[in-house]
Amino acid sequence: MESRQHTQVLFMATCLCDAFFADVAKAAVEVLEHAGCEVLFPEDQTCCGQPAFNSGDFANGRKVARHTAKVFGGDLPIVVPSGSCGAMMTHGNSIQFEGETDCDMMATLGGRTWEICDFLSNQLNINWEGSLQETRVTMHHSCHSRGSQTGASALALLGGIQGLEVQEVGQADQCCGFGGTFSVAFPNISAGMGELKLSEVEKQQPDYLVSADMSCLMHLSGLAEKSGGALPVRHVVQILRDSIVS
């Protein structure tokens, strides 16, 4: 691997990894360290505030976002293992802070925020090199990374792993149906969308379904399990971590 410069980063674990997916957060830290970063974890972090924003509750969304801005003060890059939280920090806040006095401050915060694959590829210019036992994965691009570098970066990083075969899921433009509170308020539509996505994944029979967002994977594996199947899922950083040859 090239680029082993010493870079300090602030790590945003995301509330989902904080609550459910501890191993993803660990993998993210290990991958960043392997890429030469010193990872700092601000203890007071909670959530980016997306649930409130998505509900149209901008007042509460701004409260949480301001807390996050305080916790992640300074000028170090903020790295997050989720395209969705990343998009909230960069784009979502620009909407809910429109006309607010701290709008510019939030824009600067967004400008420092990186989705982890994008950060590794385009900020650190990492050419990932790793190796795995023969593994076949299917990549699901999360909707919140549309129009960003996340998808291409994830594929480029995974492409550096020997023994790994990566396919992309069919009907890639279609959402998995999670959408946070959407899946709670519209359970039937959400499940219908998820089942379509699962049927696309089944066609490829991968060892793992892989994504840069745990929320999609949680929803899809939860659906698969409820209907009696099992869908092994991994975050991109878990695959990267497992491929590190020490």
Place this chain on the structure above:
Amino acid sequence: MKGQPIDRFSSELAADTRTAVIASASSTTEKRSHILNSDYPDPNRLRKLAAQIKQHTLDHLDTYLEQAVSKMRENGVKVHFASDGDAARETVLSILKEKGARKIVKSKSMASEEIHLNEFLEKNGLECLESDLGEFIVQLDGDVPSHIVRPIIHKNRREIANTFEREGLGEYNDDPEVITRRARAFFRSRYMESDAGITGGNFISAESGRVALVTNEGNARFSMAPNRLHIALIGIEKVIPRDRDFSVFLNLLARSATAQQLTVYTQFISGPRVDSQPSGPDEMHVVLMDNGRSDTLGSNCSEILRCIRCGACQNVCPVYRQASGHAYRATYGGPVGAVLSPLLAGDAFPQYSDLPRASSLCGACREVCPVDIPIPDLLVKLRAKGKVEGIPTPGSPSMGGFARGATSPGLWRAGLRAANVMNSLPASWIPAPALRSWLDQRTLPTWKGGEFRRWMKERRKA
């Protein structure tokens, strides 16, 4: 009844209707992307250009409208303004009455759907025949269109054949070619007998006052050619600055809507018949309809007025594919409808405020929109409008508690550890009904709150 209207509608939708909607919508989506990418090195640039032109026009709509109106008048067109649906209906009716027109043929127009023009004219004793095949079938069935471009996407050919048989248009035959031929024979005679033609209009050039009108069946021409009177009902947002802008929009419209390079028929109408023309209406009226558009222009969602009604957002939308168009309960379905219906509704906003929430905010619509409307952003802004206006959102968890927790780090950390009890709770004990219904269809992963933080601390010590 339980659940959100659109979710309920989706769960009650016949499985084969859903399959048909998904098949048609996804194949159009694929063809759209294929034709745009094979015809243009960078179709996104064209989308952005179209967005800029439309936004610029909207930002100066008063100027361009004035220019368009004076050009149309110079061309001999009689121009009327209608501030709302009532005014538009009355204007159309009074023009028809004044000319003694009783039999009207109509070509497809979403503006006329918006104000339920057919029912109104029929109530007033006039005959109004839809001449677009899809709209005709909708009319025969007393149904409403479920898609902006394909009004009968929700119907299969057996249903259509039954309708034709019932209406005396020949015995049962579900061969699409036979159906089309029968419709054509029926329409031909009706065109010749009609007194007036009503159309919509896709674009008006402010530079020349020309109205561009596209169809694939040629029915707009037939609605005009044999008639003395032509009325075009057009939304005020359809103005574009110059004739040369037609090329940008016509190229994008046909490709985005039906994956064609150009619609089969494209008309540029510059006014009533002139002496050198053998046929065509002697009188042309344009009714410019506001009906909530000015208010929308003044709102923080004005970008939606760039819409050129191509239906691409509807085709790509996974929620529409699950629910079909009628679930949106208004003229416009899919993402554009979820934004436009609540805005155009004015005071009836609460009636449609659930639509903007019926989205995972996946953003597929924005990617395909030929005028790059940031639909997901507008959906969120409309959710915020609902929230500010205090409209209840049954089924969605309230965010006050979440915000309190997420701004109190100590509470948050304690919650992470404490919620470990969730792992041992049976799902049915979970107090929040919303979460329970989520768990009807999904399992939740094991709660690991606090584990990462402990690991991180240990690591720092080491």
